[in-house]
Amino acid sequence: MSVTITIAIDAMGGDHGPVVTVPAALELLQNDPAIRVILVGQSSLLRAQLQLAPGYDAARVEIHEASQIVAMDEPPALALKKKKDSSMRVAINLVQEGRAQCCVSAGNTGALMATARFVLKMMPGIERPAIATTLPTIHGHCHVLDLGANVDCEPKHLCQFGLMGSILASAVDGLEQPTVGLLNIGHEAIKGNELIKQAGELLRQAPICFYGNVEGDDIYKGTVNVVVCDGFVGNVVLKTSEGLAWMLGQMIKREFQKNLLTRLAALVAMPVLNSFRRRVDHRQYNGASLLGLKGVVVKSHGGADAYAFRHALEYAAAEVRNKVLERIQDTVAKLTATQHRVPEPSNQEQEHRPS
Amino acid sequence: MSVTITIAIDAMGGDHGPVVTVPAALELLQNDPAIRVILVGQSSLLRAQLQLAPGYDAARVEIHEASQIVAMDEPPALALKKKKDSSMRVAINLVQEGRAQCCVSAGNTGALMATARFVLKMMPGIERPAIATTLPTIHGHCHVLDLGANVDCEPKHLCQFGLMGSILASAVDGLEQPTVGLLNIGHEAIKGNELIKQAGELLRQAPICFYGNVEGDDIYKGTVNVVVCDGFVGNVVLKTSEGLAWMLGQMIKREFQKNLLTRLAALVAMPVLNSFRRRVDHRQYNGASLLGLKGVVVKSHGGADAYAFRHALEYAAAEVRNKVLERIQDTVAKLTATQHRVPEPSNQEQEHRPS
Numbered sequence: 001m002s003v004t005i006t007i008a009i010d011a012m013g014g015d016h017g018p019v020v021t022v023p024a025a026l027e028l029l030q031n032d033p034a035i036r037v038i039l040v041g042q043s044s045l046l047r048a049q050l051q052l053a054p055g056y057d058a059a060r061v062e063i064h065e066a067s068q069i070v071a072m073d074e075p076p077a078l079a080l081k082k083k084k085d086s087s088m089r090v091a092i093n094l095v096q097e098g099r100a101q102c103c104v105s106a107g108n109t110g111a112l113m114a115t116a117r118f119v120l121k122m123m124p125g126i127e128r129p130a131i132a133t134t135l136p137t138i139h140g141h142c143h144v145l146d147l148g149a150n151v152d153c154e155p156k157h158l159c160q161f162g163l164m165g166s167i168l169a170s171a172v173d174g175l176e177q178p179t180v181g182l183l184n185i186g187h188e189a190i191k192g193n194e195l196i197k198q199a200g201e202l203l204r205q206a207p208i209c210f211y212g213n214v215e216g217d218d219i220y221k222g223t224v225n226v227v228v229c230d231g232f233v234g235n236v237v238l239k240t241s242e243g244l245a246w247m248l249g250q251m252i253k254r255e256f257q258k259n260l261l262t263r264l265a266a267l268v269a270m271p272v273l274n275s276f277r278r279r280v281d282h283r284q285y286n287g288a289s290l291l292g293l294k295g296v297v298v299k300s301h302g303g304a305d306a307y308a309f310r311h312a313l314e315y316a317a318a319e320v321r322n323k324v325l326e327r328i329q330d331t332v333a334k335l336t337a338t339q340h341r342v343p344e345p346s347n348q349e350q351e352h353r354p355s
Numbered sequence: 356m357s358v359t360i361t362i363a364i365d366a367m368g369g370d371h372g373p374v375v376t377v378p379a380a381l382e383l384l385q386n387d388p389a390i391r392v393i394l395v396g397q398s399s400l401l402r403a404q405l406q407l408a409p410g411y412d413a414a415r416v417e418i419h420e421a422s423q424i425v426a427m428d429e430p431p432a433l434a435l436k437k438k439k440d441s442s443m444r445v446a447i448n449l450v451q452e453g454r455a456q457c458c459v460s461a462g463n464t465g466a467l468m469a470t471a472r473f474v475l476k477m478m479p480g481i482e483r484p485a486i487a488t489t490l491p492t493i494h495g496h497c498h499v500l501d502l503g504a505n506v507d508c509e510p511k512h513l514c515q516f517g518l519m520g521s522i523l524a525s526a527v528d529g530l531e532q533p534t535v536g537l538l539n540i541g542h543e544a545i546k547g548n549e550l551i552k553q554a555g556e557l558l559r560q561a562p563i564c565f566y567g568n569v570e571g572d573d574i575y576k577g578t579v580n581v582v583v584c585d586g587f588v589g590n591v592v593l594k595t596s597e598g599l600a601w602m603l604g605q606m607i608k609r610e611f612q613k614n615l616l617t618r619l620a621a622l623v624a625m626p627v628l629n630s631f632r633r634r635v636d637h638r639q640y641n642g643a644s645l646l647g648l649k650g651v652v653v654k655s656h657g658g659a660d661a662y663a664f665r666h667a668l669e670y671a672a673a674e675v676r677n678k679v680l681e682r683i684q685d686t687v688a689k690l691t692a693t694q695h696r697v698p699e700p701s702n703q704e705q706e707h708r709p710s
Contacts, residue, residue, distance in 0.1 A: 217598025
């Protein structure tokens with residue numbers, strides 16, 4: 001029998017709040033008997049939402065009062081200072097206190113990151129948290145990090161992301177030697193800016209299976225299991241992909257709605273198109289880990305519906321089950337014990353080499 | 356009657372060389388009576404290729420001997436030093452000498468950039484060249500720059516890219532006030548890294564219609580006419596988009612090939628799918644301008660086929676017809692005359708604000 005996992009849910013977070021978070025939690029409880037949830041937020045609202053779904057296993061649902069809500073556009077520093085009783089903060093506190101094994105929020109990413117970092121603290125040996133998620137590839141999926149926690153990285157941070165990503169892929173996907181690629185604008189080691197060249201040198205010396213540089217198209221070709229980049233580039237990759245997929249979807253819909261003939265064709269093609277849509281449904285990929293903290297925190301897309309939010313909950317549970325946190329902690333501790341210092345990259349002259 | 360435009364073609368460049376470049380040139384001549392071409396390369400090979408297409412208008416085709424070829428993976432510095440009689444170099448020389456109004460190459464981007472910069476020189480007032488291309492949007496297209504000429508930019512360079520992009524969109528698309536967006540990881544002015552925040556300040560003061568920050572998905576939503584970013588980010592955007600579009604194409608193909616029923620559905624849906632494919636055919640978007648130089652140079656994708664290469668030739672001709680070069684030169688000269696100095700960005704403290 002599997003051990004019960006308790007998930008603290010920021011039930012007020014995201015664009016929709018309890019209307020999405022509560023049904024998603026109840027759905028997960030039905031599918032997975034080894035899950036307990038703590039719904040954190042304004043209890044009257046949460047109770048009202050629960051009453052809409054009679055028949056759930058009340059023994060596995062706890063309501064935990066939190067009076068405040070962090071707004072989606074609230075500056076992180078302000079949320080940290082003024083919202084000490086927010087559903088987000090209290091959910092993270094529950095992880096810190098050991099009352100939950102992980103916490104999931106669809107709230108303001110910046111505030112979540114700042115609060116999680118403040119409450120849970122960083123793991124020794126990891127200086128910056130990273131946001132990691134999976135993206136679909138032609139073969140399956142790959143892990144990409146960082147997706148926006150750090151807009152200005154140093155080479156050693158990218159190296160730490162590579163290490164954490166490798167452990168994540170190994171734990172979650174059961175891979176013995178996940179391959180790690182460094183996102184660049186060419187495959188050769190001499191390509192890229194100074195940050196990337198120095199990060200490449202460090203990654204080559206790290207105890208991971210470093211593939212070398214990869215380019216943007218390698219993400220979807222599934223060239224490697226883990227793609228490392230700084231948070232600025234990662235966020236642009238994610239948003240660009242969302243935009244392109246949306247545009248292509250709109251365009252194909254329009255083509256099929258053009259006239260009577262194309263509408264008939266759509267009728268025939270519909271099952272195939274729907275099956276395609278399900279395969280690339282980004283809601284299945286909802287859930288991003290905040291890695292490097294002393295606790296499991298998963299971020300859901302702010303606009304997630306119940307289906308997508310449930311995926312984020314499952315993602316958090318999988319991270320706990322696969323002991324991602326402990327594995328990263330152990331590996332980093334071992335590395336710190338054996339290494340006297342992180343290798344310093346040599347100073348190469350900058351080259352401009354567009355691809 | 357329109358004035359004749361002479362295009363110098365690096366006929367040996369790209370993955371396929373004359374097999375692609377010569378037929379593309381002849382096709383263009385047939386469609387556009389106001390074009391002349393100078394095919395630059397090993398004349399015996401070019402003549403052989405021309406003989407496969409009898410009946411072309413020989414009066415509008417000139418062969419110009421160049422004995423060397425720049426390899427696709429040749430280091431730019433080496434190409435510059437050792438390949439003074441390369442088809443690429445000689446084609447650019449023809450522009451410098453005024454014997455052609457523009458030059459098109461599918462060769463090594465780095466070498467093309469380095470050679471063009473060396474032979475043609477930068478425009479006064481523009482410090483760095485930028486690679487600009489159009490990407491499809493839900494409404495039409497937008498211009499994106501830089502796509503890989505500069506891996507490390509300063510704020511003033513991004514501001515210059517914004518200015519050049521605005522003039523390009525205005526000239527090519529006939530827009531009076533093209534909107535210019537700065538690619539960032541959030542819409543608010545406080546988001547992003549130091550480079551982006553300072554570039555935003557400069558762009559706000561520039562004589563363009565600055566929209567503010569845009570995110571990756573705004574590219575395909577057509578939020579603005581011009582998207583500005585540094586060459587590292589731009590290249591990642593381009594390659595990621597290529598990879599995602601390829602993966603989605605492969606997946607939809609597979610879905611339709613699954614079984615007899617889906618194959619029948621494909622048969623019915625084929626005309627619609629083909630029409631969709633034509634709309635998003637990246638070959639139509641082949642052709643990237645090297646902006647900021649004292650001459651028109653257009654880069655074609657290395658793997659372009661004749662259809663795609665012809666689009667790059669047309670793109671170059673349009674740039675000449677619309678006087679993009681003269682317009683950028685005039686605007687920058689006026690700005691330099693009226694401004695005593697480029698505004699310096701104020702020094703703000705770095706904030707980490709993931710989106």
